[in-house]
Amino acid sequence: MITPADETLLRRAISIAAHAVTVGDAPYGSLLAGPDGTILVEAHNTVRRDNDITAHPELKLARWAARELDPDTASHATMYTSCQPCTMCAGGIIRSGIGRVVYALATEQLVELNPQSGDWPPVVQDGPALFDEASSPVLAYYRPAEGIS
Numbered sequence: 809m810i811t812p813a814d815e816t817l818l819r820r821a822i823s824i825a826a827h828a829v830t831v832g833d834a835p836y837g838s839l840l841a842g843p844d845g846t847i848l849v850e851a852h853n854t855v856r857r858d859n860d861i862t863a864h865p866e867l868k869l870a871r872w873a874a875r876e877l878d879p880d881t882a883s884h885a886t887m888y889t890s891c892q893p894c895t896m897c898a899g900g901i902i903r904s905g906i907g908r909v910v911y912a913l914a915t916e917q918l919v920e921l922n923p924q925s926g927d928w929p930p931v932v933q934d935g936p937a938l939f940d941e942a943s944s945p946v947l948a949y950y951r952p953a954e955g956i957s
Contacts, residue, residue, distance in 0.1 A: 810910060813845055814886075814888070814910050817839065817841055817845070817847070817886075817888040817910070818888045818910055818911075818912055820839055820847070820850075820888065821837050821838055821839050821888040821889050821890045821912065822837065822890050822912055823837070824837025824838065824839065824850055824851075824852050824865070824890070825837035825852060825853075825890035825891075827852065828852035828853055832856075832857070833852055833853055833854055833855075833856065833857055834853040834855060834856065835853070835890070836852060836853040836864065836865055836889070836890055836891055837850070837851070837852045837853075837865055837889070837890045838850070838851055838852075838865035838866050838868075838869050838887060838888065838889035838890065839851075839869070839887070839888050839889075840869045840872070840873060840885055840886070840887050840888075840906070841885060841886050841887075841888065842881065842884070842885055843881065843884035843885065848877075848885065849869060849872050850865075851865035851868040851869055851872075852865050853865055862896065864893075864894065864896070864897050865889065866887065866889055866893045866894075866897035866898075866900070866901060866909075867896060867897045867900045869887055869906075870887075870897065870900035870901045870903070870904035870906060871900065871904070873885060873904040873905065873906050874903065874904040874905065877905075879905050882904060882905035882906055882907065883905055883906075883907040884907055885906050885907060885908070886906075886907065886908040886909070886910060887901065887906050887908070887909045887910070888909075888910050888911075889909065889910070889911045889912070890911070890912050890913065891911060891912065891913045891914075891915070891918050892911040892913065892914050892915045892918070893909060893911065894915075
């Protein structure tokens with residue numbers, strides 16, 4: 809459930825997105841708020857500027873949270889973002905331990921506004937394969953007694 813306090817912080821994320829456009833970057837902005845609603849960090853999309861396909865604001869904030877916040881604080885933090893996180897960013901958010909995301913535009917709405925944003929070709933994935941070989945380094949790391957002999 810989105811509260812009036814959430815809407816205030818979501819408006820700030822939209823403002824960050826609007827500012828990104830004025831400096832020549834893509835129109836996406838995000839912020840991370842602590843459990844008490846204090847803004848901890850803000851970011852906008854710099855994919856073109858940085859020539860880095862991972863420079864989405866949501867992923868930047870997820871990295872920051874994983875590096876700077878203890879797990880309990882991260883789990884009570886909320887990310888506010890101008891658009892629903894893509895699958896890459898969603899994976900980073902999950903791994904960072906951030907507990908909640910509030911977004912303005914849904915992916916479907918973004919694609920209606922910019923059809924090219926949903927125009928990614930499918931990627932073929934084949935596997936699993938070579939279980940014994942692939943499991944050896946994993947076991948060596950997570951369960952050394954069973955790992956590489």
